[in-house]
Amino acid sequence: MSAAGNKPRVAVLISGSGSNLQSLIDAAHAPNYPAEIALVLSNVATAYGIERANKAGIPVKVISHNDFADRSSFEAALAASLAEFKIEYVCLAGFMRILTADFVRLWAGRMLNIHPSLLPAFKGRNVHAQALAAGVTISGCTVHLVTPELDDGPIIVQAAVPVLPDDDEAHLAKRILAEEHRIYPQALAWLASGRINVADDDKTAQARARLGSLINPPV
Ligand code: GAR
Secondary structure (H helix, E strand, O other): OOHHHHOOOOEEEEEEOHHHHHHHHHOOOOOOOOOOEEEEEEEOOOHHHHHHHHHHOOOOOOOOHHHHHHHHHHHHHHHHHHOOOOEEEEEEEOOOOOOOOHHHHHHHHHHEEEOOOOOOOOOOOOHHHHHHHHHHOEEEOOOEEOOOOOOOOOOOEEEEEOOOOOOOOHHHHHHHHHHHHHHHHHHHHHHHHHOOOOOOOOHHHHHHHHHHHOOOOOO
């Protein structure tokens, strides 16, 4: 088995451009990076991130939410692919679907998200517009463990970015994105090398007991 084959296997879930995916792919090329990007899952067939994955020789699965009657059957398909590819960690990288509490709890402590604000400020969509409207002088980005509440969960790392007097959404987004590309590979490296541990709460423990056999390796 190659050295890369021994590393924890990571799936990156995308819906769009995939520039954060690219930063993870680039970081994982380093021989001493502690994780392998083993699967890219997109819920959008035209997402540019798929091309990035193809170029890097990473398997891609397109699972469109539109093909499923409800969130849980969509997530069952996601779970099946994650199990098929023996995925141990999941990175949400511009994945614009809300996941159910059961799915999130199943991956508790193993699923990261990146969000383009200094959480807990400015959750949800139109984040940069929210920051500009609020008149903050500093914004930034956050990598956090995913918990059932949207854009919540234990914060792993943040980067601050000044808001300039003549900023618009596009300029602010661009400067924040550059910081996202710096902190996401760092956060994944910490997680995949076992440096981040969070105890399960009761509901998470119950969800694992009910559904844990669905993921591989089982919990
Ligand atoms: C990134 O800015 C990411 O933080 C944001 O979507 C963008 C995806 O860009 N995610 C969210 O807003 C999630 N709440 P990318 O596809 O180029 O990585």
